[in-house]
Amino acid sequence: MMRQASLAAWLIAIVVVSVMVAMMCSWRAPGLGLYLRDRLVQARGPLTPPDDIVLVVIDETSIARYGRFPWQRGLTARALDTISSSQPKAIALDVLYSEPTVATDDNDLADSIKRAGNAVVAAQITEIIDQSGAPAVRWLRPLAQIENAAAGVGHANVSTEADGEARTLSLRKADDHAQALWSIAVETIRVGEGVRGPSVRDVAGGVILGLRTIPVEPDVPAPHFAPRQTNVPVDTLRADRMSIDYVGPPGSFSHQTFSFAELLDGHVAPQSLRGKYVLIGATAATLGDHVTTPFTHADGTAGEQHGELMPGVEVLANAVNTILRSRFYSDTPEWLAVLLAALVAAAVMGSLAIAQGQFEGVKQLGVLFGLLAIILATSYFVFVHWLIVPPLVPALLSFATAVPLALLRRSLRTSADLDTRITELTSANELLLLSTERPASSLSSNPATLIAHLTGSEAVAVYLESRRGGRYRLVASHGTIVAPTLTEDEISLEVSGAQVAPHYSITGGSPLGTKDSAETIPAHEFEQDNSIRRNRQLTLRLGHDGRSRGALLLRHLPQHVRSETLRLCVEIATSFIANLADETGSSALAPLSRWQLPRGVEWKARALGVLSRRLLARARFVDRALRAVEDGLVVADISGRIAFANPRAAEILGIPERALVGSDLFQRLAETEHQGAADDFEVDRIARETLMRLIIGRGAVEREITVGEAPRRYYTLRLAAVMSADDGAGDILGLVAALSDVTQQHELQEMKTDVMALVTHELLTPLTAIQGMSEVLAQFEVQEERRREMHLAINDEAKRLSHMITEYMDITKLESGAHPLRLLPVRLTPLIERVLLLLNPLAAQRDIRIVRHLAPDLPLLLADADLMAQALTNLIANAIKYSPVKTEITVEARDAGGSLLVEVSDHGYGISADALPRIFEKFYRVPNVEDTDVPGTGLGLALVREIVELHGGRVTVHSEPGVGSTFSVRLPLAPKDL
Ligand code: ADP
Numbered sequence: 002m003m004r005q006a007s008l009a010a011w012l013i014a015i016v017v018v019s020v021m022v023a024m025m026c027s028w029r030a031p032g033l034g035l036y037l038r039d040r041l042v043q044a045r046g047p048l049t050p051p052d053d054i055v056l057v058v059i060d061e062t063s064i065a066r067y068g069r070f071p072w073q074r075g076l077t078a079r080a081l082d083t084i085s086s087s088q089p090k091a092i093a094l095d096v097l098y099s100e101p102t103v104a105t106d107d108n109d110l111a112d113s114i115k116r117a118g119n120a121v122v123a124a125q126i127t128e129i130i131d132q133s134g135a136p137a138v139r140w141l142r143p144l145a146q147i148e149n150a151a152a153g154v155g156h157a158n159v160s161t162e163a164d165g166e167a168r169t170l171s172l173r174k175a176d177d178h179a180q181a182l183w184s185i186a187v188e189t190i191r192v193g194e195g196v197r198g199p200s201v202r203d204v205a206g207g208v209i210l211g212l213r214t215i216p217v218e219p220d221v222p223a224p225h226f227a228p229r230q231t232n233v234p235v236d237t238l239r240a241d242r243m244s245i246d247y248v249g250p251p252g253s254f255s256h257q258t259f260s261f262a263e264l265l266d267g268h269v270a271p272q273s274l275r276g277k278y279v280l281i282g283a284t285a286a287t288l289g290d291h292v293t294t295p296f297t298h299a300d301g302t303a304g305e306q307h308g309e310l311m312p313g314v315e316v317l318a319n320a321v322n323t324i325l326r327s328r329f330y331s332d333t334p335e336w337l338a339v340l341l342a343a344l345v346a347a348a349v350m351g352s353l354a355i356a357q358g359q360f361e362g363v364k365q366l367g368v369l370f371g372l373l374a375i376i377l378a379t380s381y382f383v384f385v386h387w388l389i390v391p392p393l394v395p396a397l398l399s400f401a402t403a404v405p406l407a408l409l410r411r412s413l414r415t416s417a418d419l420d421t422r423i424t425e426l427t428s429a430n431e432l433l434l435l436s437t438e439r440p441a442s443s444l445s446s447n448p449a450t451l452i453a454h455l456t457g458s459e460a461v462a463v464y465l466e467s468r469r470g471g472r473y474r475l476v477a478s479h480g481t482i483v484a485p486t487l488t489e490d491e492i493s494l495e496v497s498g499a500q501v502a503p504h505y506s507i508t509g510g511s512p513l514g515t516k517d518s519a520e521t522i523p524a525h526e527f528e529q530d531n532s533i534r535r536n537r538q539l540t541l542r543l544g545h546d547g548r549s550r551g552a553l554l555l556r557h558l559p560q561h562v563r564s565e566t567l568r569l570c571v572e573i574a575t576s577f578i579a580n581l582a583d584e585t586g587s588s589a590l591a592p593l594s595r596w597q598l599p600r601g602v603e604w605k606a607r608a609l610g611v612l613s614r615r616l617l618a619r620a621r622f623v624d625r626a627l628r629a630v631e632d633g634l635v636v637a638d639i640s641g642r643i644a645f646a647n648p649r650a651a652e653i654l655g656i657p658e659r660a661l662v663g664s665d666l667f668q669r670l671a672e673t674e675h676q677g678a679a680d681d682f683e684v685d686r687i688a689r690e691t692l693m694r695l696i697i698g699r700g701a702v703e704r705e706i707t708v709g710e711a712p713r714r715y716y717t718l719r720l721a722a723v724m725s726a727d728d729g730a731g732d733i734l735g736l737v738a739a740l741s742d743v744t745q746q747h748e749l750q751e752m753k754t755d756v757m758a759l760v761t762h763e764l765l766t767p768l769t770a771i772q773g774m775s776e777v778l779a780q781f782e783v784q785e786e787r788r789r790e791m792h793l794a795i796n797d798e799a800k801r802l803s804h805m806i807t808e809y810m811d812i813t814k815l816e817s818g819a820h821p822l823r824l825l826p827v828r829l830t831p832l833i834e835r836v837l838l839l840l841n842p843l844a845a846q847r848d849i850r851i852v853r854h855l856a857p858d859l860p861l862l863l864a865d866a867d868l869m870a871q872a873l874t875n876l877i878a879n880a881i882k883y884s885p886v887k888t889e890i891t892v893e894a895r896d897a898g899g900s901l902l903v904e905v906s907d908h909g910y911g912i913s914a915d916a917l918p919r920i921f922e923k924f925y926r927v928p929n930v931e932d933t934d935v936p937g938t939g940l941g942l943a944l945v946r947e948i949v950e951l952h953g954g955r956v957t958v959h960s961e962p963g964v965g966s967t968f969s970v971r972l973p974l975a976p977k978d979l
């Protein structure tokens with residue numbers, strides 16, 4: 002509402018100002034209007050000259066023939082006779098015959114004029130100095146006999162304006178004695194049309210001439226003719242002026258122009274004069290006045306210059322033509338000019354308002370030029386077709402005023418809008434996390450207070466280096482008032498950037514960076530500064546990379562502050578001033594009151610600079626913070642396109658950060674879960690289900706994903722929608738996925754399950770047996786033989802229990818990392834030989850032959866010899882245990898290009914396909930009829946796998962029931978991660 006009112010006020014103001022400027026200028030400088038009218042006439046160009054006006058001229062040829070002018074009047078009389086014999090409509094003699102010459106000549110001329118009967122003669126008004134010495138205006142009339150013989154007498158004055166241009170014709174002129182004469186043009190037409198003299202008269206707005214009314218220019222002041230004699234009443238005559246519509250530049254009548262010489266030589270055919278207006282006058286350059294016309298100096302159609310002036314007789318011809326053809330210019334009234342000026346101003350603003358958006362500059366230029374073209378074209382059209390002289394000056398001036406004003410208004414409004422945006426941004430500061438514009442009383446946010454608590458100092462001050470350097474100003478303090486500024490010399494201890502490692506970890510106490518910061522501020526350095534300690538004041542320089550940024554002052558420092566504590570304080574203070582530096586210039590962002598003028602461009606640039614610096618600092622901080630999160634973090638848009646991924650996420654998904662951004666989140670997750678082989682259909686299904694739950698259900702999605710094989714890692718994937726509002730409402734802006742490593746928890750859980758299985762199943766069964774038998778032994782008399790058996794059974798079960806517990810403990814120790822590998826170069830062949838030697842009795846018991854295929858020069862293996870021997874023992878013992886008697890087993894070891902391969906094959910019972918995937922699980926035993934009595938724990942193969950994987954290798958099995966089994970152990974020669 003407010004905005005619309007101000008817009009309307011602006012609009013009206015601009016229109017009013019434009020109209021005022023336009024009208025003032027056009028009133029003050031009427032020449033502008035005349036100039037533009039001339040331009041319109043020029044633009045229109047020459048018209049077809051009329052054929053009812055003929056000029057008979059005293060030109061250069063005639064002068065050459067008959068000598069210098071004035072000629073003998075008898076010559077003119079002859080010419081006049083020739084003309085009148087061809088019966089023209091009227092003859093105008095635009096030559097002054099006011100001086101008497103030879104009487105016969107004068108009479109000759111008067112006679113021929115009389116004979117002609119339709120000749121009009123010229124009089125002229127001149128300024129003279131009368132007898133009293135005062136200037137006076139008098140008529141120079143023709144000789145009495147000539148005037149009496151003529152059908153009319155008209156004034157032949159050509160009135161020119163300041164620029165020498167004859168734009169108008171004075172229809173009537175008068176001398177001091179109010180003796181008025183109509184123009185010779187009027188008189189000629191009057192005579193030509195046979196109108197009686199007195200019927201030519203003034204009426205309101207024009208002069209009546211026969212049937213036509215000649216309109217006159219309205220605003221010409223009427224001169225007062227006050228005769229010297231006071232008793233004569235004042236007569237008021239209107240100075241009637243009519244604009245001449247020029248047919249064209251000088252020479253436009255040339256096809257109807259004859260020279261005197263031609264005429265007297267009889268070269269002019271009588272019919273070319275019959276019924277026409279014949280105007281007699283001088284065109285020779287040496288004779289008479291020549292005036293400028295609207296066509297003067299204008300380019301002709303063929304590019305020629307019409308620089309010549311126009312002789313009086315041609316002006317007369319144009320004037321006669323204007324009256325005859327009624328080509329009268331009509332001026333527009335003032336109110337219309339005002340209205341048009343206002344319309345133009347409004348149109349300028351309207352079109353500028355429309356031309357916005359893309360390519361604004363070009364569009365605006367376009368509409369402005371368009372508007373200008375419309376104004377000019379319309380003006381041209383109305384001038385050419387209806388002879389209306391348009392108010393071009395007010396229109397153009399209004400245009401020229403409205404354009405800059407409208408542009409100024411727009412720039413002011415944009416400027417004010419920008420100010421508002423800046424103010425909004427400034428006031429949105431609370432959104433920005435690290436704002437330092439907190440209330441001063443907030444102690445918790447004051448780093449000086451925190452440092453004081455940490456060190457036990459009584460007074461702490463943090464200084465920020467001023468922009469010019471060398472001086473430091475107080476930015477935070479705690480305790481007794483300290484100096485507001487500090488100079489370079491007052492800093493007592495250099496703690497350079499290299500010494501205060503930027504990656505100092507506060508929580509762990511151990512540096513995260515490569516440099517050991519615990520050593521970078523040697524403790525002795527502080528101890529050497531005992532003098533400072535005695536004063537109990539310490540001033541530390543703050544900053545990284547040798548660049549000083551501020552200082553930390555600690556006063557009344559207790560004797561025993563650890564250097565780690567000091568380093569922590571330096572870090573806190575440095576972080577504080579780093580954030581503070583981004584805030585400098587904030588004072589420039591003072592909010593703007595509503596009615597103030599828009600601020601300057603420089604202020605805006607400065608304010609935007611401060612704001613963008615602040616926003617960038619926030620963005621950097623948030624970015625750093627997200628990157629520092631220990632969990633993998635992925636932010637995606639609603640379609641799953643990844644917009645951000647932190648380094649941890651990249652590590653978990655096994656794809657570089659850069660490659661992650663822009664790719665599909667669900668695809669990536671599926672690939673990670675299925676080791677690169679993601680089924681598109683499956684991906685789509687998961688994506689759909691997840692999105693349904695997140696977006697429609699507005700809930701979080703949480704599930705566990707497994708990544709990798711050996712070692713396998715477990716992550717909890719939490720997907721949530723990013724909402725525009727906090728309460729779960731609002732638009733969904735995107736998705737955020739967090740991946741937390743839960744491998745440890747997972748392993749702990751597994752271990753718990755194992756222990757439960759061990760206790761409930763594997764331990765309880767033998768214990769129940771032992772318990773049962775020992776109860777029988779205690780309560781009943783048992784036969785000697787039976788008792789021995791029972792004792793043996795109890796012993797066996799106990800041994801099995803202890804064996805199982807030992808084996809279980811071994812695996813658990815290995816899994817939890819409690820048993821560190823003792824890696825040494827090991828020769829595999831002797832190791833296998835030793836294992837076989839120990840297993841020989843077992844093999845001999847079952848009459849099983851062991852075949853060795855051990856490659857002679859196997860490379861050294863980096864391994865824990867005891868564990869490796871244990872693993873091989875378990876494999877070979879299994880082969881012996883699970884083979885029928887009198888069979889053969891093969892132990893093979895060979896170099897398999899970069900790794901060593903040990904294979905144990907037997908021709909035993911084999912393992913069924915459904916049991917095969919489970920045999921490496923703890924406590925799993927294949928339910929086989931053949932080997933039910935074979936003692937075992939189901940832990941042997943689990944231990945084998947754990948040992949082999951700890952060495953970076955892999956154990957695989959190939960087995961066919963009834964044919965035999967082959968266990969292959971592949972060990973890398975140069976284990977990567979060991
Ligand atoms: P156990 O202590 O029972 O031997 P293992 O973990 O060593 O436990 O073996 C698990 C199961 O795998 C055994 O119970 C057995 O059924 C099967 N198995 C292991 N090695 C062989 C083999 N060489 N031939 C056939 N079956 C085997």
